[in-house]
Amino acid sequence: MKLFLSVDMEGISGIVDNTYINPDAGVNYQRGRKFMTEDANAVIEAAIEAGATEILVADSHNTMNNILWESLHPKAKLLAGSPRNYSMVHGLDDTFDAALFIGYHTRQGVPGVLSHTMSGVIRNLYINGRVVGEFGFNAAYAGVYQVPVVMVSGDDLVAEEAKELIPGIATAVVKKAVSRTAAICLSREEATAELKKQTKLALGNIKQIAPFQTAVPMEMAVQFCHAGQAEMAAIVPGSRYETETGTVHYTAQDQHDLYTTMRAMLNLAAGAEFF
Numbered sequence: 001m002k003l004f005l006s007v008d009m010e011g012i013s014g015i016v017d018n019t020y021i022n023p024d025a026g027v028n029y030q031r032g033r034k035f036m037t038e039d040a041n042a043v044i045e046a047a048i049e050a051g052a053t054e055i056l057v058a059d060s061h062n063t064m065n066n067i068l069w070e071s072l073h074p075k076a077k078l079l080a081g082s083p084r085n086y087s088m089v090h091g092l093d094d095t096f097d098a099a100l101f102i103g104y105h106t107r108q109g110v111p112g113v114l115s116h117t118m119s120g121v122i123r124n125l126y127i128n129g130r131v132v133g134e135f136g137f138n139a140a141y142a143g144v145y146q147v148p149v150v151m152v153s154g155d156d157l158v159a160e161e162a163k164e165l166i167p168g169i170a171t172a173v174v175k176k177a178v179s180r181t182a183a184i185c186l187s188r189e190e191a192t193a194e195l196k197k198q199t200k201l202a203l204g205n206i207k208q209i210a211p212f213q214t215a216v217p218m219e220m221a222v223q224f225c226h227a228g229q230a231e232m233a234a235i236v237p238g239s240r241y242e243t244e245t246g247t248v249h250y251t252a253q254d255q256h257d258l259y260t261t262m263r264a265m266l267n268l269a270a271g272a273e274f275f
């Protein structure tokens with residue numbers, strides 16, 4: 001059994017605000033990296049007990065250099081560093097039996113610990129008319145390969161967001177959101193136990209979880225926070241700018257086109273000044 005673990009940081013056990021996830025200025029960042037590595041290890045340990053033979057861990061936060069390589073479970077390989085063409089799911093293909101999304105968070109504009117979608121410029125992101133966050137976007141990428149996302153970990157609200165898209169998905173809820181930067185967190189011991197329990201449940205259930213299906217080609221719509229960002233994103237060849245809603249539309253031929261175009265739009269939009 002070959003598994004892909006995409007590990008983000010906002011939904012990691014014990015993490016509640018920017019001080020844990022900002023590599024440059026976060027006073028708790030070094031602690032956050034440790035928590036992230038511990039969450040990943042809990043999942044890897046349980047996965048190996050459940051029969052996993054190959055595990056690729058994709059560090060999926062910010063510059064993607066957060067997991068403590070020297071402390072990661074010896075049986076897992078680590079994909080670290082950036083840029084990567086397919087960012088949080090780079091390396092995922094049809095040779096994997098399942099994917100697990102660890103430390104994930106809710107989408108931009110809804111409650112949940114550190115909710116956002118990819119970066120600060122997106123207000124809403126749609127695939128084939130369906131609003132998605134990072135969970136849904138990455139699940140759609142995996143879905144084209146027919147790889148099911150069988151588990152998510154994070155707060156109680158990302159668990160709900162995931163269940164709406166993938167019925168039956170196992171959810172390891174390691175904290176209960178109180179506000180966007182506050183949560184009631186399980187203890188280290190309880191969080192580890194929950195991650196292990198849900199991993200085993202998920203891997204015993206792979207055949208029952210359908211991959212997240214989206215029709216290909218995929219209609220992507222990116223609604224930006226302000227018009228300047230949308231104008232920059234609309235430089236992407238083949239895109240269509242809908243001025244009334246600040247949305248840039250693009251028809252992606254496949255999951256690769258989808259991911260790289262989204263990244264190109266975000267990078268362009270980041271260059272737009274607000275004032």
Ligand SMILES: [Zn+2]
Pocket residue numbers: 008009010060061062
């Ligand atoms: Zn992140």
